[in-house]
Amino acid sequence: MAFILERGSMEHIHWYPGHIAKAEKKLKEQINIVDVIIEVLDARIPFSSSYPNIKKLINEKPRLILLNKSDLASPEQTLKWQKIIKEKTDCPVLATSSNDNKDLSKILNKIAELGQPKIISLIKKGMLPRAVRVMVIGMPNVGKSSIINKLIKKTKAKTGAKAGVTREQQWVRINPKVDLLDTPGIIPFKQDDQKIAYKLAFVDSIGEHAYDTEAVAENFINTVNEFYPELIKNYYGLDTEEVSINEIALKRNWIIQGGRADLKRCAQNILNDFRQGRLGKLTLDNAE
Numbered sequence: 001m002a003f004i005l006e007r008g009s010m011e012h013i014h015w016y017p018g019h020i021a022k023a024e025k026k027l028k029e030q031i032n033i034v035d036v037i038i039e040v041l042d043a044r045i046p047f048s049s050s051y052p053n054i055k056k057l058i059n060e061k062p063r064l065i066l067l068n069k070s071d072l073a074s075p076e077q078t079l080k081w082q083k084i085i086k087e088k089t090d091c092p093v094l095a096t097s098s099n100d101n102k103d104l105s106k107i108l109n110k111i112a113e114l115g116q117p118k119i120i121s122l123i124k125k126g127m128l129p130r131a132v133r134v135m136v137i138g139m140p141n142v143g144k145s146s147i148i149n150k151l152i153k154k155t156k157a158k159t160g161a162k163a164g165v166t167r168e169q170q171w172v173r174i175n176p177k178v179d180l181l182d183t184p185g186i187i188p189f190k191q192d193d194q195k196i197a198y199k200l201a202f203v204d205s206i207g208e209h210a211y212d213t214e215a216v217a218e219n220f221i222n223t224v225n226e227f228y229p230e231l232i233k234n235y236y237g238l239d240t241e242e243v244s245i246n247e248i249a250l251k252r253n254w255i256i257q258g259g260r261a262d263l264k265r266c267a268q269n270i271l272n273d274f275r276q277g278r279l280g281k282l283t284l285d286n287a288e
Helices: 017-032 054-058 075-089 104-124 144-152 194-202 213-227 231-235 245-251 263-275
Strands: 002-006 012-016 036-042 063-068 093-095 132-138 171-175 178-181
Touching: 017 054, 017 132, 036 104, 036 144, 063 075, 063 104, 063 144, 075 093, 093 104, 104 132, 104 144, 104 178, 132 144, 144 171, 144 178, 194 213, 194 263, 213 231, 213 245, 213 263, 245 263
Parallel strands: 036 063, 036 132, 063 093, 132 178
Antiparallel strands: 002 012, 171 178
16 A cells, blocks of 8 residues: 655656555454544644545544644644534544643543443443443554554553454553554545645655655645745745755755755755754645
């Protein structure tokens, strides 16, 4: 399962469908055994990192949406996106950061609240109450594993297999009210919208071996210029009208044999500057 980039007059990123069916089947099997879904989005691209057919995938399962990596996104835009997503999905939406545990109690309380109807239903059928079963799903590299580690806090014990649940599934008791499936569910899908595909590449949701780094970096510069017009120029200290990988490489004195700009090195550094927050708190999906 990967994206590929086709060369031609334009650079295009396409999803390679080889393992999509298998991955979707596995994900649906996991979803069937839990009570609550935590969907993790990247706060820098809340729309582009979402799955359009999520309701079809999870059926009627209650869902908590986390805008993760909010520490790297525009706070104003994150607030707007929380409101937009809440109105569109009728699901609770929380901004979170994998590096901060201040919101942990909010997340756990919301999980318990969303799972309560399921537990009440079991009791009405004469069954004993149990912990709410939850799993974390989302696109690659939105921070699912970090959210799982945050919930587990690496001090909780695995509870092993559940009655009626596949033995390979590993569970962790978070507290008396919540059990977590410790395997993140990766959402695979075919992406034909090139703007979205590129934004997924910006945040490293697509493996670097699957695309042309220079093409993605140039697209990133153009995208940032749409949202934050002077940011790239000011950050890299450009004194030219043209804002490009070539100009940035020359400004940083990244030169290769023959006196040419080292475009590959420059492209990778630009993407790393964004991914690590050095360019500032940026959101590249417009909430207006």
